[in-house]
Amino acid sequence: MPDYKAVFNQHDLFARRNGMAITECGPGWAKAEMTVQPHHLNGAGTLHGGAMYTLADFAFACACNTHGDLAVAIACTMNYHRAVQQGVVRVQIREVARTKRIGTYAAELTDENDTLVASFTGTAYARPGVPLPSLAPPQ
Template sequence: MPENSESPEDGRLSQGEKADLEELKKEAVENGLDTGALDEERLTKLARYFDEAISFSRHIGSRVEKVEPGRAILYIDVEDHHLNGNGTLHGGVYASLIDNAMGISVLSKVGLRAATIQMDTRFLGPVNGGRIICHAEVLHRTRRMATAQGSVYDEEGNLVAMGTGTFRVFESEGVTSV
């Protein structure tokens, strides 16, 4: 396969895409993504990193719509492979979207590496198609911990899932989103 060809259908990255992602990581370190709340340029790079470099997010189709310090909006366009045996959105898809959105909201505020250490999800209504969108925000932050909340809405604006999470903030060097 040529180096700059499109991704294989199995979801693996081409050599060209891998090189692009390595460049994104390098830029993130050079531009100080690990030094505090992120400015507009770094927020854009964080969103791009999640959309393009995080393989699980790409796999489930999670996309960043908006990110600002302490807040994030992500969405998924529901497809057949997102559905459970009842023909409705699998709970793991809701949970993954909420976790991603809360995680990005934390990273955008703290500018340091963070990891989910606890998460609680409530499933409030079924979805069997269309777009789901998650609004997340940081509710509380200390030096080493952050608490965030995420709410998922269907296309009609109905609240269909929500969650809260606790995130460990790491004060070590490294790229925010690696």
């Protein structure tokens, strides 16, 4: 099995640019985290909802692509429960159900005190036989 943690940490430039990293992953699940920086804050001085969404989406991308076929998001929902001003935000995502082409995933985002700050659900569409581009053999 490829080292999906390394693949996503190296090739997802948007997540990397925003200080996000996959910390662990396996078939159908992933964990990621980010340390809140001043450029992640919104006008109210709290972590921007888009930053939390990006962290969840990054973990979702890793989790749904650990089966060897390219998978892409087709629907996502994010619920915000608490504001975050500083510290580390972590996400854990797991596969809830999967068929040949459709997978459903659920995630919880927590602050550094393990307080739930947001929840995320995502649905992915897999393309059997199509590898993740960063794992495809050179042509």
